[in-house]
Amino acid sequence: MVIATVNPFTNKTVKNFAEDTPEKIEKALTTANAEFTHWSHTSYEERANLLHKVAAIIRQRKDELAHLITTEMGKLIAESIGEVELSADIFDYYADNGERFLADKPVKTERGEAMIRHSPIGVVLGVEPWNFPFYQVARFAAPNIMIGNVVVIKHASIVPQCAIAIENIFREAGGHAGVYTNLLIPGRHVSKLLSDHRIKAASLTGSEEAGANLAAAAGKNLKKSVLELGGSDAFIVLDDADIDKAVEWAYFGRMNNTGQCCIASKRFIVVDAVAEEFTKKFVLRMSNLKVGDPQDLDTQLGPLSSEEAVVHLEDQVRRAVKDGAKVLLGGKRIDREGAFIEATVLTEVKPGSPISYEEMFGPVAVIYSVKDEQAAIALANDSPFGLGGSVFTRDIERGKRVADQINTGMVFINHPTWTAPELPFGGVKRSGYGRELSSLGVEEFVNKKLIRVSDVNDPL
């Protein structure tokens, strides 16, 4: 993988970056490891001050950073601004709440006193994807830095300027060299890092293949890993749903980030009683989008992240059609410069067919109609993935009952799967394991150390 900024609006290379040399990587790991000795002994107040400063700089530079995201991976500019703001909120949230999450937890014991202390573990590696270049880093880095760990980030090769910008922000905020380190290396070099004694654990957000590689290397070296992988979220519409509202949320759930979200609504499972109405209205909502420059505020459909992404998605649509799917809208790449593909709606994808088990990472919605609630749940669970999912119904108790039967890490009622600094995030099955964000995320890379106090005069 070449490390470069290639603007997907034009498919032209903007800037190439040299890979870090082995000497540079060695120096970075030595610095990070040395800084851990210092950082792990700082107070929560000092750590929170750094994170608050990082958040403040991100907010000051909101427009510039959003412009960078849009240039490197094509996100609509309003969404890039939203991502930058959310990232600043995450840094602030863990600065404000980290100490509370990490407080000693007393353990009731028959004699004496016992507690769990949360101690930092060292240098932790974060391998990050391009689809949310700031948010993904924030949700890994903020809790870890608050814990007293130091982080080394290997960001996706197509967003090097975002990667470098975040490291620079940490330095500008007063972070010592080694608290936050960015490495410019391709994914295939990641496994080697896991065998370095200075790296104590790793988290990867990305594809199943990359996750499996990282987990294998972590396992071989007896190190903990957290994996946040792909998803194919079901968006269930029950007979009592508010269809107009469901259509609006369906559009948002599928089209946010031009469909390139792990938690995007990808499989629309609609009960027969409302399937026709939902389908008609949803196809209309996906139609006639204004295609153009993602830097323009009025553009509704921008490019995908790269030319490769369009080629792959178009091939998936072609295979679905070959296998009997019907195209209700779109289906082809757009005949213009850049990595554009039409907003697409498919039906009649056969449950159980190979394509029904693949993740469609772009603006392609698949609508399935099913006879009732139980059939909707069964189809939702017929997926190798288990990330998120949603249920639309006017009856909240019914929604909770359905949510209980969906085998994923997150289920939202009357909203597509979503994220916030305080909500845990993660999946089951081939969507990975472990959690990011909330107290659950904070606890992934800590030593939960038992401290037990006994009376020396206790009987043996």
Ligand code: NAP
């Ligand atoms: P990707 O190709 O797996 O890349 C993700 C990261 O892994 C990049 O930094 C990449 O580096 C690195 N990588 C690639 N091959 C590797 C290997 N063999 N060993 C270790 N690291 C390796 O995924 P992507 O295309 O950027 O992201 C899309 C995928 O991420 C989708 O499946 C999406 O659903 C998933 N995702 C999941 C979540 C979640 O929280 N569950 C969130 C966002 C995205 P290079 O760029 O250098 O190849």
